[in-house]
Amino acid sequence: MLSRLQHTVRSTEVDFLGHVNNAKYQEYLEWGRFGWIRDAALTRDRFAHARIAPVVVHVSLDYKREAVLDDVLTIETALVKIGNRSLHFRQRVLREGGEVACDGKVVLALFNLETRQSSALPDELRAELERLIAPRYGEQG
Amino acid sequence: MLSRLQHTVRSTEVDFLGHVNNAKYQEYLEWGRFGWIRDAALTRDRFAHARIAPVVVHVSLDYKREAVLDDVLTIETALVKIGNRSLHFRQRVLREGGEVACDGKVVLALFNLETRQSSALPDELRAELERLIAPRYGEQG
Amino acid sequence: MLSRLQHTVRSTEVDFLGHVNNAKYQEYLEWGRFGWIRDAALTRDRFAHARIAPVVVHVSLDYKREAVLDDVLTIETALVKIGNRSLHFRQRVLREGGEVACDGKVVLALFNLETRQSSALPDELRAELERLIAPRYGEQG
Amino acid sequence: MLSRLQHTVRSTEVDFLGHVNNAKYQEYLEWGRFGWIRDAALTRDRFAHARIAPVVVHVSLDYKREAVLDDVLTIETALVKIGNRSLHFRQRVLREGGEVACDGKVVLALFNLETRQSSALPDELRAELERLIAPRYGEQG
Numbered sequence: 001m002l003s004r005l006q007h008t009v010r011s012t013e014v015d016f017l018g019h020v021n022n023a024k025y026q027e028y029l030e031w032g033r034f035g036w037i038r039d040a041a042l043t044r045d046r047f048a049h050a051r052i053a054p055v056v057v058h059v060s061l062d063y064k065r066e067a068v069l070d071d072v073l074t075i076e077t078a079l080v081k082i083g084n085r086s087l088h089f090r091q092r093v094l095r096e097g098g099e100v101a102c103d104g105k106v107v108l109a110l111f112n113l114e115t116r117q118s119s120a121l122p123d124e125l126r127a128e129l130e131r132l133i134a135p136r137y138g139e140q141g
Numbered sequence: 142m143l144s145r146l147q148h149t150v151r152s153t154e155v156d157f158l159g160h161v162n163n164a165k166y167q168e169y170l171e172w173g174r175f176g177w178i179r180d181a182a183l184t185r186d187r188f189a190h191a192r193i194a195p196v197v198v199h200v201s202l203d204y205k206r207e208a209v210l211d212d213v214l215t216i217e218t219a220l221v222k223i224g225n226r227s228l229h230f231r232q233r234v235l236r237e238g239g240e241v242a243c244d245g246k247v248v249l250a251l252f253n254l255e256t257r258q259s260s261a262l263p264d265e266l267r268a269e270l271e272r273l274i275a276p277r278y279g280e281q282g
Numbered sequence: 283m284l285s286r287l288q289h290t291v292r293s294t295e296v297d298f299l300g301h302v303n304n305a306k307y308q309e310y311l312e313w314g315r316f317g318w319i320r321d322a323a324l325t326r327d328r329f330a331h332a333r334i335a336p337v338v339v340h341v342s343l344d345y346k347r348e349a350v351l352d353d354v355l356t357i358e359t360a361l362v363k364i365g366n367r368s369l370h371f372r373q374r375v376l377r378e379g380g381e382v383a384c385d386g387k388v389v390l391a392l393f394n395l396e397t398r399q400s401s402a403l404p405d406e407l408r409a410e411l412e413r414l415i416a417p418r419y420g421e422q423g
Numbered sequence: 424m425l426s427r428l429q430h431t432v433r434s435t436e437v438d439f440l441g442h443v444n445n446a447k448y449q450e451y452l453e454w455g456r457f458g459w460i461r462d463a464a465l466t467r468d469r470f471a472h473a474r475i476a477p478v479v480v481h482v483s484l485d486y487k488r489e490a491v492l493d494d495v496l497t498i499e500t501a502l503v504k505i506g507n508r509s510l511h512f513r514q515r516v517l518r519e520g521g522e523v524a525c526d527g528k529v530v531l532a533l534f535n536l537e538t539r540q541s542s543a544l545p546d547e548l549r550a551e552l553e554r555l556i557a558p559r560y561g562e563q564g
Contacts, residue, residue, distance in 0.1 A: 010309070011312050011313060011316050012309045012446060014438070014439050015437070015438075015439070016437050016439060022196075022197040022200065026164035027162075027164045038352075053158055055158065055207075058201075058203050059200070059201070059202050060199075062199050063197055063198050066196075069316075113158070151453075151454045152297070152454060152457050153305060157296050157298060164294060175433075211461075299536070305447070308446035308449055309446045312446065338445040339485065340484065340485050340486065341445065345478070345479055345480050345482075346480075348539065395440070398489065
């Protein structure tokens, strides 16, 4: 499954250089992952019941084009791999013509909200997530 | 040269999971780079005169420990390599006991504010930056 | 003229109490004013040519209902009065059913970007703005 | 009691006009109120035990001077009045020379985290807060 979320760049997302600040893209990617969970009809309750939450443990981003005020961006999000304790996402932020503004790999671990330690993926949730993997999206140039 | 900037975690930097949001660390690292420029007595004017500004083109971050409200963090910043059009930084965010909360590599390119394209490093600026490289900091485990 | 901008609450806009942080509403209102300028077909260039920019000098906000993740908000913006050096806006943030989450009065002054002092409103711009006033919106309960 | 918190303006707090964005001041004021709670040795646990949290219901801010990158600001916070369900703060953000950048009145209500409705102030907490009121600070010009 590939999830797409549209967002229009707002004034407070633009820094003193007149373009979207690098840190803001990580917020965009987080919004994209929430959109992915919604599209997957994986209610966040499923995580909440297990008292676990996905947290970012690694991010690798390439910034390729700048985005400016009023640009209509598309945030693409795909789950490309599942590890023992980790979920591997590929996410891209596209400008209107389809140009890639930011290309990212994001690894999340499951975090137990009681112990505040990483946690293994419950079997039932793993089965559900495996059906959602989009392996090819991870390999796109 | 290794630059250190201290920061106390503020309420609006903490997300609904009760810890510093992953995107906020990229802001911390930007603050650290501004501190590095200040410590290097490289006035930003030097960049402004040349109508160039360093912009982030790549970032790779490992999140190792969470940070919470009122934590006193140290943001360490070192220039570890200079390319033709790029500056390679290693940056770490440490908690009070010295534990690494976030370990990052950040590559900046020089961006011409008129053409909005990447720009080669002026020779004089390069000479000044080369004296500031801290190659070993990039190799630390 | 009454301008309306729709916005869906994103994860990083929600604080540790599980609702939109009070400071975020001021960003929403700024986005609403940019939308108002766009709807008024007042290009920001008009301000840029005169080397002036509207800046906030006073804000008064009443928070009436909380907004949470995924809420679809409408930001309403109306110019209700023009002073010698000031523009008076009334802005409201509404939840989906029409309930008011936040009700605000915002006064902007024109700021000269060269002198960094407040500036009188150029006559031509004043004439254009006067046609856009929505006095009744300011009086609504 | 008057609480003072120092803060150095960071790059991501500055907007495209080259000064601290108006919304950011509300974050500064929130940080100041957390500092006030700390200085008052009122542990936030006291609120947490009662399952109540103070939330902002009204804010009124006058912006008097701009603040720019690297400015060292002082955020002053004083409780000036206690209502039946509300706490009234006066807060000011000062620049280094003592000039007022932003002058604010902030009213908080106690919010029951279970019912998500406003809540009366428990008697014991009221007694503790009354000793902390600084009525004169509210009247300063």
